[in-house]
Amino acid sequence: MxxxxxxxxxxxxxxxxxxxxxxxxxxxxxxxxxxxxxxTVYVTTGRVIYKxxxxxxxxxxxxxxxxxxxxxxxxxxxxGMNWSFYSSFVGDTFGAPLAIEGLMAFFLESTFIGLMVxxxxxxxxxxxxxxxxxxxxxSNLSALWILVANSFMQHPQGASFNPVTMRMELDSFxxxxxxxxxxxxxxxxxxxxxxxxxxxxxxxxxWYMLKGRHLDFARRSFRIAAVFGVLGSAGVVTLGDALGxxxxxxxxxxxxxxxALWTAEEAPMSFNVIAFPSQAEQRNTFAIQVPAVLxxxxxxxxxxxxxxxxxxxxxARDRIRNGIPAVQAMERLSADPHDAEALAxxxxxxxxVGYGFLVQRYAPDGDVSRVTENDIxxxxxxxxxxxxxxxxxxxxxxxxxxLMLAYTVLATLMTLSGRVERIRWFQMxxxxxxxxxxxxxxxxxxxxxxxRQPWSxxxxxxTWLSASTHSxxxxxxxxxxxxxxxxxxAVVEIFLMLYFIRKGPEDHAPEAAPSGRLAAAT
Amino acid sequence: xxxxxxxxxxxxxxxxxxxxxxxxxxxxxxMVGMDMGVGTILRYVGRSDTERRVALNVxxxxxxxxxxxxxxxxxxxxxxxxxxxxxxFSGFYxxxxxxxWSMIVRPLGFEYRSRLTSTRWRNVWDAMxxxxxxxxxxxxxxxxxxxxQGVPFHFDWRLVSxxxxxxxxxxxxxxxxxxxxxxxLAVYMGGTRxxxxxxxxxxxxxxxxxxxxGLAAIVLFTIGGIWASTIEGYRLxxxxxxxxxxxxxxxxAERGGSLxxxxxxxxxxxxxxxxxYGALILGxxxxxxxxxxxxxxxxAIAWVGVIATVGAAMFPFMMPSTTDxxxxxxVWNSSSSLRTLAxxxxxxxxxxxxxxxxxxWAFWVMRGKxxxxxxxxxxxxx
Numbered sequence: 001m002x003x004x005x006x007x008x009x010x011x012x013x014x015x016x017x018x019x020x021x022x023x024x025x026x027x028x029x030x031x032x033x034x035x036x037x038x039x040t041v042y043v044t045t046g047r048v049i050y051k052x053x054x055x056x057x058x059x060x061x062x063x064x065x066x067x068x069x070x071x072x073x074x075x076x077x078x079x080g081m082n083w084s085f086y087s088s089f090v091g092d093t094f095g096a097p098l099a100i101e102g103l104m105a106f107f108l109e110s111t112f113i114g115l116m117v118x119x120x121x122x123x124x125x126x127x128x129x130x131x132x133x134x135x136x137x138x139s140n141l142s143a144l145w146i147l148v149a150n151s152f153m154q155h156p157q158g159a160s161f162n163p164v165t166m167r168m169e170l171d172s173f174x175x176x177x178x179x180x181x182x183x184x185x186x187x188x189x190x191x192x193x194x195x196x197x198x199x200x201x202x203x204x205x206x207w208y209m210l211k212g213r214h215l216d217f218a219r220r221s222f223r224i225a226a227v228f229g230v231l232g233s234a235g236v237v238t239l240g241d242a243l244g245x246x247x248x249x250x251x252x253x254x255x256x257x258x259x260a261l262w263t264a265e266e267a268p269m270s271f272n273v274i275a276f277p278s279q280a281e282q283r284n285t286f287a288i289q290v291p292a293v294l295x296x297x298x299x300x301x302x303x304x305x306x307x308x309x310x311x312x313x314x315x316a317r318d319r320i321r322n323g324i325p326a327v328q329a330m331e332r333l334s335a336d337p338h339d340a341e342a343l344a345x346x347x348x349x350x351x352x353v354g355y356g357f358l359v360q361r362y363a364p365d366g367d368v369s370r371v372t373e374n375d376i377x378x379x380x381x382x383x384x385x386x387x388x389x390x391x392x393x394x395x396x397x398x399x400x401x402x403l404m405l406a407y408t409v410l411a412t413l414m415t416l417s418g419r420v421e422r423i424r425w426f427q428m429x430x431x432x433x434x435x436x437x438x439x440x441x442x443x444x445x446x447x448x449x450x451x452r453q454p455w456s457x458x459x460x461x462x463t464w465l466s467a468s469t470h471s472x473x474x475x476x477x478x479x480x481x482x483x484x485x486x487x488x489x490a491v492v493e494i495f496l497m498l499y500f501i502r503k504g505p506e507d508h509a510p511e512a513a514p515s516g517r518l519a520a521a522t
Numbered sequence: 523x524x525x526x527x528x529x530x531x532x533x534x535x536x537x538x539x540x541x542x543x544x545x546x547x548x549x550x551x552x553m554v555g556m557d558m559g560v561g562t563i564l565r566y567v568g569r570s571d572t573e574r575r576v577a578l579n580v581x582x583x584x585x586x587x588x589x590x591x592x593x594x595x596x597x598x599x600x601x602x603x604x605x606x607x608x609x610x611f612s613g614f615y616x617x618x619x620x621x622x623w624s625m626i627v628r629p630l631g632f633e634y635r636s637r638l639t640s641t642r643w644r645n646v647w648d649a650m651x652x653x654x655x656x657x658x659x660x661x662x663x664x665x666x667x668x669x670x671q672g673v674p675f676h677f678d679w680r681l682v683s684x685x686x687x688x689x690x691x692x693x694x695x696x697x698x699x700x701x702x703x704x705x706x707l708a709v710y711m712g713g714t715r716x717x718x719x720x721x722x723x724x725x726x727x728x729x730x731x732x733x734x735x736g737l738a739a740i741v742l743f744t745i746g747g748i749w750a751s752t753i754e755g756y757r758l759x760x761x762x763x764x765x766x767x768x769x770x771x772x773x774x775a776e777r778g779g780s781l782x783x784x785x786x787x788x789x790x791x792x793x794x795x796x797x798x799y800g801a802l803i804l805g806x807x808x809x810x811x812x813x814x815x816x817x818x819x820x821x822a823i824a825w826v827g828v829i830a831t832v833g834a835a836m837f838p839f840m841m842p843s844t845t846d847x848x849x850x851x852x853v854w855n856s857s858s859s860l861r862t863l864a865x866x867x868x869x870x871x872x873x874x875x876x877x878x879x880x881x882x883w884a885f886w887v888m889r890g891k892x893x894x895x896x897x898x899x900x901x902x903x904x
Contacts, residue, residue, distance in 0.1 A: 062633050063633060063634070063637075065629075065633070066629040066630050066632070066633035066634065067629070067630070069586065069589070069629045070625075070626035070627070070628070070629045070630060071626065072593070073592070073593060073596075073622065073625060073626060074622055074626060076593060076596045076597060076600075077596055077611060077618060077622055079600065079607075079611075080596075080599075080600065080607045080608055080610070080611025080612060080618075081611045081612055081615055081618050081619075082612070084608040084609065084611065084612035084682075084683055085608065085680070085681070085682045085683070086608075087600060087604055087607055087608035087611075088604045088605045088607075088608035088609070088681055088683070089681075090604075091600050091601065091604025091605075091607060091608065091858065092601075092604055092858040092859050092862050093862070094600075095597065095600035095601030095602070095604055095607070095858070095862075096601045096858075096862055096865060096866055098597040098600055098601065099594065099597035099598045099600065099601035099602070099866060099869075100866075100869050101597065102590060102593050102594035102597045102598070103594060103869055103870065103873040103874070103877070104869070104873055106590050106593060106594075107587065107590045107594070107873075107877045107881075108880075110586035110587045110589065110590050111584075111586070111587030111590075111877075111880055111881055111884050112587075112880075112884070113586055114582070114583035114584055114585070114586050114587055114884060114888075115583060115884050115887060115888070117582075117583070118579075118582060118583040118888060118903075119583070119887060119888075121900075122887050122888065123887065162767065162859070164767050164768070164769075165767050165768065165769055165859070166680065166681055166769060167604070167681070169858075169859040169861070169862070170858075170859060170861045170862045170865070171861075173861075173865050330680070331679050331680075334679040334680065334681075334769075334771060335679070337772065465680075465682075468612040468615070468683075469612075469682065469683070469684050469685075470612070470615060474615055474616065477616075477619075478615070478619050481619065481623060485623060485626070489626075489630065492630070492634065496634060496637060496638075499637075499638070500637070
């Protein structure tokens with residue numbers, strides 16, 4: 001009944017478009033705020049160089065923003081196009097924050113970004129500054145609502161299943177909005193955007209220093225960005241820890257994958273620094289462990305424990321057995337919504353209806369009464385996400401996160417003591433650092449979304465059931481088309497970015513006279 | 523229907539959101555359609571690069587904000603009509619791909635085109651802007667045309683939808699006619715906008731394009747109306763009370779009568795197509811008299827008339843099924859829950875006036891004509 005290839009291709013397509021979208025979004029979120037800071041300095045001090053900075057970085061923002069908008073459209077439409085059952089099943093709850101994002105955030109950002117670019121000669125300084133603020137507020141609010149929606153997939157709350165309409169329906173908007181996962185994730189993600197923008201600006205500025213060009217411009221841009229970045233990265237790391245803390249409680253299977261934790265352990269649990277996980281053998285073929293650290297990290301205490309994969313699989317099998325009668329009752333309710341006996345049976349087992357769907361993948365003709373113990377065991381193993389990807393994405397994210405914290409601290413110290421302009425190796429390192437935040441963001445997306453598998457809505461709706469019933473041909477065609485188009489766009493975008501970085505800011509004001517060695521170099 | 527309106531909040535909300543869906547489609551037509559119309563006629567109104575840049579800079583400060591109508595349209599259908607969103611977007615898969623692929627080159631066309639001076643670079647992006655103007659509006663109209671005729675889909679017991687038609691069938695003659703109608707209106711809106719805000723000769727050519735678009739829309743609307751009278755409609759035989767939460771699995775519907783059946787039943791509905799005709803005729807006249815501002819608003823009213831004409835013909839159906847008419851999506855069986863509709867209405871009532879207000883302010887700030895000298899002297903220009 002279910003075509004695994006179509007589900008896999010749909011997942012690949014979603015991952016490709018989301019990862020691609022997420023290359024542009026963090027930079028937009030951070031750069032709009034950084035621009036607001038630069039322009040505030042311009043308006044309060046009246047120094048033209050800060051206007052020049054705002055205008056130059058706006059130019060790079062726009063090149064980036066265009067692709068963010070283009071790919072955002074795909075993201076929104078893809079739910080309906082490729083995940084149609086997902087859309088009808090949770091649209092009542094999940095759709096609302098997406099629509100509110102449009103109303104509250106994206107209209108604001110998009111309307112004012114036009115004025116921000118074209119309004120320099122038509123608005124007063126104060127008006128233009130307010131316009132820039134609105135763009136920054138809009139892009140950040142946008143992230144807020146998208147992450148409220150995403151958190152419903154991670155930790156569904158505020159909605160319950162309605163057996164009459166056979167879908168999840170909103171119970172409490174407040175509960176949906178104040179999802180603990182959403183709060184931590186919003187701040188974590190937005191700050192990651194700030195760090196991305198900060199390191200981008202530092203890197204480009206350092207390149208000008210290396211080339212001995214636009215020195216005053218580069219020095220000031222670097223300083224603002226470095227301070228901005230250090231505040232951001234401290235927050236990212238703190239909130240990342242908070243997310244792990246929340247996640248350990250609400251999504252134990254993700255944690256198991258993040259830490260390659262196959263078998264149950266007594267407290268205090270040891271931490272796998274490095275592991276080669278094998279999903280088939282349900283163990284790590286190699287691991288370097290540090291005793292006690294895992295308990296400390298995820299429970300913030302020495303005697304806390306978290307369940308391992310074997311325990312979670314056993315629990316999943318129980319819930320699958322309990323979910324089967326729920327799916328059967330649901331089928332009877334679908335035929336007759338007034339069947340009181342079916343409703344009673346459904347209510348008794350409704351907590352595990354998602355697990356019933358999880359095993360339905362293996363049911364002959366989708367008939368869950370015909371599943372075997374073998375099928376249940378297989379579905380139980382499905383409950384653990386791909387450990388290898390999640391484990392290593394997590395380590396890439398955290399490692400790069402700490403590297404960025406160290407870098408931004410160092411960059412701040414160097415710029416405040418005026419040494420950045422002189423130390424060439426640090427300038428080169430700054431240029432190299434530009435790639436790091438982007439990779440960390442992509443890795444973060446993989447941890448969050450691959451770690452959520454096999455669910456599209458955690459413990460409620462499995463991914464396999466969420467996908468639209470397209471043919472393989474359609475999916476190969478569309479995935480191929482997206483990859484081709486996106487590759488071309490990426491090449492054009494990078495080309496334009498480099499072109500404008502190389503061209504540099506237009507020097508309206510004469511530069512501060514370069515001194516000493518640098519003067520000789522230019 | 524009147525007594526239902528007075529009694530039940532769920533019925534009232536379903537009807538309100540049906541109306542708001544119409545307003546969103548009108549917003550897409552008038553605002554996004556306008557910018558896409560400019561893309562479509564770009565190479566006609568702009569003979570030289572500078573002239574084309576004049577046209578692009580008229581809509582340059584606003585296209586991003588306008589495009590949000592499209593994004594909000596997707597989001598609002600998702601939130602308020604999840605079953606319609608899920609069934610239509612997946613059923614129309616290849617068509618939606620064509621729409622997306624043509625639309626995602628548009629932001630790049632605007633942002634990237636004038637960044638480099640190479641003629642070949644700019645020509646490529648002009649072609650992209652043409653495609654991303656023409657194709658999405660063609661698809662927008664064609665989607666409406668397909669929904670009007672009904673779409674081959676059905677549900678299984680879980681409400682997983684299955685589309686059983688071919689994608690070629692989505693490009694049937696009636697749908698293409700509706701697509702062309704939508705392109706004609708877009709050319710009208712875009713042309714009128716340029717006629718008002720671009721210096722001559724761009725403005726003068728745009729005015730001719732607008733008049734041609736308006737006349738074409740009148741002809742296509744007439745053909746479409748006559749054609750629609752020959753198309754079979756749908757009717758509900760038995761369905762749960764509109765005030766109840768329900769799915770399409772528990773109603774009986776059949777094909778029969780004419781697509782214009784509602785008009786025979788309630789003759790006052792003819793006021794809606796009449797509104798579209800009136801607005802288009804006056805709009806063409808206003809363009810002839812060089813009153814672009816008035817002509818633009820008349821074009822928006824024409825969109826109101828056209829969308830309302832379609833909605834009234836289909837009511838209470840939103841997306842009928844040709845293969846299993848009883849699985850057809852209606853206003854009563856495909857909405858979100860009462861609570862979601864109420865929350866969404868609250869957000870809309872608070873935020874929509876703000877959006878209208880700051881959009882109007884943005885247009886006011888950028889008022890006045892764009893001409894070649896301005897484009898050549900400004901370093902912010904597209």
